[in-house]
Amino acid sequence: MDISRTEPPVIEVTGLHRRYGPAGAAGFDAVRGLDLTVQRGELFALLGTNGAGKTSTMELIEGLAAPTAGRIRVLGHDPYRERTAVRPRIGIMLQEGGFPSELTVAETGRSWAGMTSGARPVDEALDLVGLLHRRTVRVKQLSGGERRRLDLALALLGRPEVLFLDEPSTGLDPEARAATWRLVRELRAQGTTVLLTTHYLEEAEELADRLAIMHGGRIVVEGTVAEVIAGRPSRIGFELPERSGPFETVGLPPLAGAEVTAEGRRITVRTPTLQATLTELLNWAARQGIPLNALDARSASLEEAFLAIASAPSTAAPSATDLTGAVR
Known part of the structure; x- marks a missing residue:
């Protein structure tokens, strides 16, 4: 896909840090000086082992939490401090959604649509993810894969310019996964910018224009799949x-x-x-x-590059005193 570099990035992250807990050994630096840009209409995959800092990074970019240090811009705004300007233009599919179990699929969609600016018809969103035939079923009766598809439908209600997908294929069977991939490709073709985290390396290879592999709270390597595996034997x-x-x-x-x-x-x-x-x-x-x-x-494969990075020891985290100032 031809991604224009002439306009400002849709997502721009500079010097990002996130620390949990107090200074010193009692705390933990989950994100340690991360820089990242995503262009308009690009699908960018963020990869890493468990504990690499992917979800923490996503939460900061989504505006769900404030960084310990660093600068984030989504569509030109700080997603945390200027949330009212950013939230109507983005869609978020969290790693785990929480829905009232007694509501039906359609009732859940209508409830969500009532809090979404310019929401598309609920049935249209359900049809996009193949759940229209389950609209009258209670959420508690859905399979795990169907709940993930409901998560995606709700993320698409507002016709987002930027879509955040945190492990979108978890729990999906091969047919549903393939259908989700087709939908994501269609959204990208229509100009939606997508930031994706996934444990399925095949998913990143199939979908991503560019990707980054995180380890120990930092991005170790970034580029196209070909660039990431270049130099691997x-x-x-x-x-x-x-x-x-x-x-x-x-x-x-x-x-x-x-x-x-x-x-x-x-x-x-x-x-x-x-x-x-x-x-x-x-x-x-x-x-x-x-x-x-x-x-x-x-x-050489993406899997080999990933495993080589995952098996390497993490570099030491900067101390809390190295994080110059608090949230900017």
């Missing part, structure tokens, strides 16, 4: 047949820039040049008459 795996002898005696050909490891007869080759390395291996195997059993070759 591709992987080739195969098993040597017993008749070929132990790995140490096989004598693989020189593989420039590659790292070769062996676990029994299973060989793994990590390489920055997948095609050249694979060609060299296949030619060598043909010359030697050695079959490469269970051969598997794949490019």
